[in-house]
Amino acid sequence: MREVRFGIIGCGLMGREFASAAARWLHLTGMRARPRIVAVCDTNPALMGWYTDALGPMQVTTDYRELLANPEVEAVYCAVPHVLHAEIYPAILAAGKHLLGEKPFGMDLAQNRVISQAIAARPDLLVRCSSEMPFYPGAQKVVEFIRSGAVGPVLEVEASFLHSSDINPDKPINWKRMARVNGDYGCMGDLGMHVLHVPLRLGWRPSRVTASLVKRVETRPDGKGGRVACDTWDNATITCTVPDAAGDFPMVLKTWRIAPGEANTWSIRVLGMKGSAFFSTKSPRQWSWMRYEAGGPQGWVTEDLGYTPLFGAITGGIFEFGFTDAIQQMWAAFVDELAGGDAKGFPCATPEEAAAHHAVLTAALEAGVGGQSVGVVY
Numbered sequence: 001m002r003e004v005r006f007g008i009i010g011c012g013l014m015g016r017e018f019a020s021a022a023a024r025w026l027h028l029t030g031m032r033a034r035p036r037i038v039a040v041c042d043t044n045p046a047l048m049g050w051y052t053d054a055l056g057p058m059q060v061t062t063d064y065r066e067l068l069a070n071p072e073v074e075a076v077y078c079a080v081p082h083v084l085h086a087e088i089y090p091a092i093l094a095a096g097k098h099l100l101g102e103k104p105f106g107m108d109l110a111q112n113r114v115i116s117q118a119i120a121a122r123p124d125l126l127v128r129c130s131s132e133m134p135f136y137p138g139a140q141k142v143v144e145f146i147r148s149g150a151v152g153p154v155l156e157v158e159a160s161f162l163h164s165s166d167i168n169p170d171k172p173i174n175w176k177r178m179a180r181v182n183g184d185y186g187c188m189g190d191l192g193m194h195v196l197h198v199p200l201r202l203g204w205r206p207s208r209v210t211a212s213l214v215k216r217v218e219t220r221p222d223g224k225g226g227r228v229a230c231d232t233w234d235n236a237t238i239t240c241t242v243p244d245a246a247g248d249f250p251m252v253l254k255t256w257r258i259a260p261g262e263a264n265t266w267s268i269r270v271l272g273m274k275g276s277a278f279f280s281t282k283s284p285r286q287w288s289w290m291r292y293e294a295g296g297p298q299g300w301v302t303e304d305l306g307y308t309p310l311f312g313a314i315t316g317g318i319f320e321f322g323f324t325d326a327i328q329q330m331w332a333a334f335v336d337e338l339a340g341g342d343a344k345g346f347p348c349a350t351p352e353e354a355a356a357h358h359a360v361l362t363a364a365l366e367a368g369v370g371g372q373s374v375g376v377v378y
Contacts, residue, residue, distance in 0.1 A: 002032065004338050007039035007059075007067045007097070009088060010079035011047040014102060014130070015040070018077050019051060021328040028332055029312040032339035035075075035331065041067040064088055068095035075338065078102065079130075081175045082183050086111035090118030098126045100334050103193035104361070105129050105354035107183030112358040119351050128334055128348035131197040133161070133266040135329035137308045137321055138279035138287035139198065140346065142268055145277045145289055146202055152274030153246035157204065159195040159268045162259035166217060166234060173220040177230045186213070186233030188361045191255035196357040197349050198268055199242075204251060206240035206360055206376050211368035216258060234258045238364045240376075253360075264323075276300075285320045310344050311336070 006022070008015045022035045039059035040051045048060045061067055068076075068091060075098035078088055085106045092099050106112035119127050133139060145151065165171060175181040176190050183189045214235035219227040238253040259265070267280035278300075279287040288302045307319045311332040315325075333343035359378045367374040 001034055002339055004033050004035050004335055005038045005072050005074045006035050007041065007070065007073040007076045008037060008051070008079075009041045009064045009067060009076060009092075010102075011040050011042035011044070011051060012079060014079040015042075015077065016050065017324070017327045018079075018331060019055060020324065021331045023055065024328065027313050027315070027328065029314060031311070031332065031335070032341050033335050035335055038072050039067045039070050064091070068092060068097065073097060075099070075126075081181045082107035082189055083181045086114045089115045093118045093122045093125055093127070096122075096125070098338060100128050100130060100331075100348065102130045103349075103354070104183075104185070104189045104358065105351065106358065107181075107189065108185070109358045109362045112355055116351060116355055126334075126337055127351050128337075129193060129351065129354040130330065131193050131349040132323075132326040132330040133194055133281065134198050134201075134346070135310060135326045135333070136266075136279065136281060136284060137305045137310075138284065139266075139268065140310055141287045141289075141303075141305065142270065142277045142279045143198060143202070143346070145275065146270060150275040150289075150291060151270055151272030151277070153272060154204075154242075154244060154249045155271040155273065156249060157199060157242070157251040157268070157270050158254070159199060159251070160254035160256070160266070161191040161194040162254065162256045162262035162265045164257075164259050164262045166257040167260060169217050169219075170221055172223050173228055173230060177220060177232050179231045182232050184232075185361050185365055186236070187255045187257045188233065188236045188238075188364060190257075192253075192361050193349060193354065193357050194266060195253045195255060196360060197353065199251060199253075200353045200356050201346075201349075204242045204244075205356060205378065206251060206363075207243050207248075208241045208373050208375050209360065209363045209367050210239045210373050211364040212237045213365075213368035214258075233368075236364065236368065238360070238367075240360070281323075284322060310346060 025034045041064045076092045079102040213233045220230040222228040235256040240251040269278045275291045277289045306317045307315045363374040363376045
């Protein structure tokens with residue numbers, strides 16, 4: 001099996017998730033290639049000991065340029081604060097490394113355009129944006145149902161990503177709650193790719209948007225006994241108009257950091273004239289659908305899927321799929337493409353989709369701040 005040698009820039013939570021997925025690669029079956037982590041980089045040296053303890057000797061550096069100069073590194077996973085994307089992503093590509101980068105591919109539209117130009121200059125490299133939730137089997141069932149034409153003319157789409165930890169005003173500040181590091185999108189920059197990945201993949205590109213932006217927590221503990229400004233949007237509800245040959249339809253996108261009772265709940269619901277489909281990570285082993293004809297009964301059917309991932313695995317089908325499995329499936333799609341495969345027909349989010357989601361978020365920010373309907377410029 002081919003081995004793809006990776007470097008990681010940004011050794012926090014998501015870097016560790018990738019390392020764990022790579023260490024468990026034998027969990028997957030029929031793969032064309034496998035990843036091996038040969039270098040890690042973070043400005044905080046304390047974070048890197050976990051990698052060497054778990055995976056053995058490798059290059060360890062606090063300067064990403066040193067990692068990029070390492071000829072052993074073929075591909076890079078980059079998980080750094082949004083403000084650094086426009087600096088580091090183009091540098092990765094200029095060094096001739098393939099890239100799986102964390103969303104949102106720049107803290108704003110201007111930064112995304114810088115990254116897009118760097119991508120266009122290196123068509124020989126594979127570049128993808130991280131977005132793992134659509135790799136749940138139930139999400140894949142919804143995508144398959146829609147692609148089959150079973151929905152018919154669309155009535156409405158709703159896609160959401162909800163969590164609730166920010167309801168605690170004493171939760172310490174982090175960079176995602178600082179506009180100068182996260183960007184003015186606030187929660188939309190952090191969660192927008194999650195809710196737009198599937199709609200954009202299905203060709204649902206909003207033409208106009210309105211948005212309700214909510215700010216509730218003004219300050220947070222700074223970890224030093226004081227409090228500092230928390231100046232990003234907490235919640236955003238974006239209402240889109242999506243052009244379609246069968247008639248325009250509404251699409252509602254929710255990116256909420258304060259959703260009481262929710263713990264990273266991702267969901268998608270599609271309602272149509274001939275069929276409807278729904279999946280939520282709150283019930284990770286199930287999806288629901290409805291098919292109907294004129295004058296016929298209307299009733300939802302719910303199916304237990306068990307463990308039925310896109311990329312085969314050793315786990316029995318009677319068991320339950322979870323978040324760490326979705327992470328590994330996303331990585332399987334990326335590695336499969338690196339090895340010449342087609343990611344089984346569902347690649348990770350593309351640079352074009354990342355650029356389109358910036359267009360939507362830019363319009364939503366303007367709409368929310370100005371209290372108006374704004375056209376989306378792609």
